[in-house]
Amino acid sequence: MELNTQHIKDLYAIEQTRFEQTHQKSKAKWEAGRKNFLYGGPSHWMRRWVGGWPAYISKDSDNGYGVKLTDIDGNTYVDFCLGDSGGMYGHGHPKVVEAMVRQASIASTMMLPNEDAEWVGAELERRFGLPYWTFTTSATDANRACIRLARMVTGRKKVLVFSGCYHGTVEEAHVELNENGDVQMRNGIYHNDFPHAELSAVVEFNDIPALEAALRTGDVACVLAEPMMTNFGMIEPITGFHDALRQLTRETGTLLIIDETHTFSNGYGGYTAEHGLEPDFFVVGKSIAGGIPAAVFGATQSVAERIWQALPKVPPTVRQSAHAGFGGTLAGNALTVSVMKTVLSEVLTKENFAQMVALASELAQGVKDTIAAHGLPWHVMQVGARVEILFSPDAPRNAPDVRAGRNGDLDTLLHLYLLNRGVLITPFHNMMLMSPGTTSEDVKKHHTAFAQFAAEVTAK
Structure with a gap:
């Protein structure tokens, strides 16, 4: 019609x-x-x-x-x-409000962990399968941290994204393919003098041959992807796409970052748990802390060990510099951690x-x-x-x-x-x-x- x-x-x-x-x-x-x-x-x-x-x-x-x-x-x-x-999580959940008030009456942020932190870390591993986690204040920050770590452990520069994607204000992801297949700024936004030609690669979602060609160049540090696209319009992966994505990234030594900031709505463990994906990094934000600006990213055992080689762990009695080029004084604050525990244990069940x-x-x-x-x-x-x-x-x-x-x-x-x-x-x-x-x-x-x-x- x-x-x-x-x-x-x-x-x-x-x-x-x-x-x-x-x-x-x-x-x-x-x-x-x-x-x-x-x-x-x-x-x-x-x-x-x-x-x-x-x-x-x-x-x-x-x-x-x-x-x-x-x-x-x-x-x-x-x-x-x-x-x-x-x-x-819905508006005004009484358990979320109670958790906010309870922790705020003690301290909202103090650069010290509270008693809920241990439970939250263990729950993130239970739900999403990766053992090591870090808090940020937004999914953008989490994606940036994963990109920084991927570059650090691979020694490569480029980040591959899919045309039409959105990963917050990550500069590398502000590109798309036009009707002629040429790279341009996404939505006509300002280029910010960022060297996209050097640091970004972009292919169409579900285009396995184009993905393989881009990864075989050997200069891509990581692929940053939603497991299915949501912000541009909901686009599901074709049969075999994720298998090919994981195989190609492993064959080429490229790390895979799965951003589930939106697709967490798929279920208890997000799209990743539901479909058995095996990312190297996992990002989720927005809803996970009851509306408080927060996100987390997780890393696998093998990736964590590579990170520790570059940023070594030290004995517990030795004072350590924690500056890795990401984070923030409000990341992982007590209010966020306590509310996240309530959301994960009593709301998003x-x-x-x-x-x-x-x-x-x-x-x-x-x-x-x-x-x-x-x-x-x-x-x-x-x-x-x-x-x-x-x-x-x-x-x-x-x-x-x-x-x-x-x-x-x-x-x-x-x-x-x-x-x-x-x-x-x-x-x-x-x-x-x-x-x-x-x-x-x-x-x-x-x-x-x-x-x-x-x-x-x-x-x-």
């Missing part, structure tokens, strides 16, 4: 008027914020919401634990964005992941039913507790496939249409995430709004 493009524009104009009428207090806050914030709000990401300004969430609202939010204009929402994964995946399946099926009922050539992706709607008939294999299926006007209309009906989805693309606090009623609210959307866009 081919949609009427003018009708889409007309619907957007209606929804924009509706948004402006119902978000005037938020508009005033945003305009005031532009006097002091470079891009209007505390984070430049906040300008990505449709409508012209974000909804300001009320500090006085009390929605209990779950995914409900209320803005300062009195609008209520069901949140499927969940802070772009950072809130995957096997039982809760099973519930999250079941709700994601319920949401995905409802969207599929609506798409079929209206004869729309759209596709629904579900991986674990995540769901994404794609305006193309088939699942993408790489970044070009995602680009080919994009429809900017339709995409913007969907986001604004859902927001005006109290449903928040990730503002960057059509991705939805479940939490332990999400309910079937929350999913049904999305079903209702999406069914109305499909009926309206196909009315002409």
Whole structure:
């Protein structure tokens, strides 16, 4: 079915008027914020919401634990964005709040470990399979640390990434392939005078021959990859891709970094545990500490031993310089460690992941039913507790496939249409995430709004 493009524009104009009428207090806050914030709000990401300004969430609202939010204009929402994964544990979990208050009343940060550290370290090994761990304050920092260590132990410079990837503000990952297969800056961002030609390699996801050709040059220190792509659009690995990735990296002496900052939503041990991957480094951040800025990275036994050769361990009685070119005084602070223990032991459990995946399946099926009922050539992706709607008939294999299926006007209309009906989805693309606090009623609210959307866009 081919949609009427003018009708889409007309619907957007209606929804924009509706948004402006119902978000005037938020508009005033945003305009005031532009006097002091470079891009209007505390984070430049906040300008990505449709409508012209974000909804300001009320500090006085009390929605209990779950995914409900209320803005300062009195609008209520069901949140499927969940802070772009950072809130995957749900909002206001009483155990998380209790852990925050308990540890904060003792000390938030003191550059000393607390009693919860031992349990957290052991749990990270149990879940993700790697024995040695280090805390950072973001997944970006964790990725940077892994890259630094990989270069140190391999003596190589380059980092290989997949076109369309996102790994925070890692400079080496700010490149992509254009339509001609040439390397360019991702999203047209500033190059920052970084020598990408010397330090970055980029190939399309799922392109095993291109991956092999890049690795056989022998100058790649590490591959930095999500096990399946999420930020550019959800792209699953083809059969055999991960086997080839692991085999080729081992054959060429290249270290493999798996970044599960988003794909932790696949389950208890993330995509890595579910599919038996064997990375040299493992990174996970955002949701793991209940919304406190934190991430961790793990290393295998063999990689740890290579690191210790370059940065030797010393006897316990000898004072040691810890400066390795990464870290930070707030990394691994007591507040983060204690809240992480609560999140891992009582919130993001096997039982809760099973519930999250079941709700994601319920949401995905409802969207599929609506798409079929209206004869729309759209596709629904579900991986674990995540769901994404794609305006193309088939699942993408790489970044070009995602680009080919994009429809900017339709995409913007969907986001604004859902927001005006109290449903928040990730503002960057059509991705939805479940939490332990999400309910079937929350999913049904999305079903209702999406069914109305499909009926309206196909009315002409």
